[in-house]
Amino acid sequence: MRREKGFTLIELLVVIIILGLLAALVVPKITGRVDEAKVETTKVQLKAIKDALEQYKLDNGMYPTTQQGLKALVEKPTTPPIPPRWRQYLDKLPKDAWDNDYIYISPAPNKPYELKSAGPDRTEGTEDDISVWNN
Structure with missing residues (x-):
């Protein structure tokens, strides 16, 4: 009798099931970390923009x-008011981790300005907004 080398259908199905189970356990952990990293990146950028705004105020x-x-x-x-001692405070305007522009309002209620990202859902005014004042 001649025996051919290779895998049986049962063996392949077992391997596919094992890989599926591993993926079901690992993928949610990895995607959760990516979301956390995006939030942290956005917070760091908000801080850098805040520092630039504070320097702008000190100068002008x-x-x-x-x-x-x-x-x-x-x-x-x-557009007025033209800053008397303007200089370049940032090389370029960053976008948040979801590739959206930051939201800036000045003056804002109870604050000199509002600076925030719309967050992962990309919709302003929802629970996942990331404000420079909440970091």
Whole structure:
């Protein structure tokens, strides 16, 4: 009798089931870490933008207005009030970890400004928003 080398269908099915079970255990842990890393990255960027805003205020005596936006940290505003001692505070405006622009409002209720990310759901005003004031 001649025996052919190879795997039987049963052996292949067992291996596929084992791989499926391993994937079911490992994938949720990995994706959870990715989401956590994105939140932490966004918090670090918010802190860097906050530091740039504070330096802008020290130099010019005011924060950029909502109309001037965070763009005022990269290029000199052309809308009033024109900052008297402007300099470039950031090389470029970062986007949050979900590739969205940061939300900036100045002045904001009870704060000099609001700076936040809409978070993972990309919708402003929901529970997963990440504010510079909550870090």
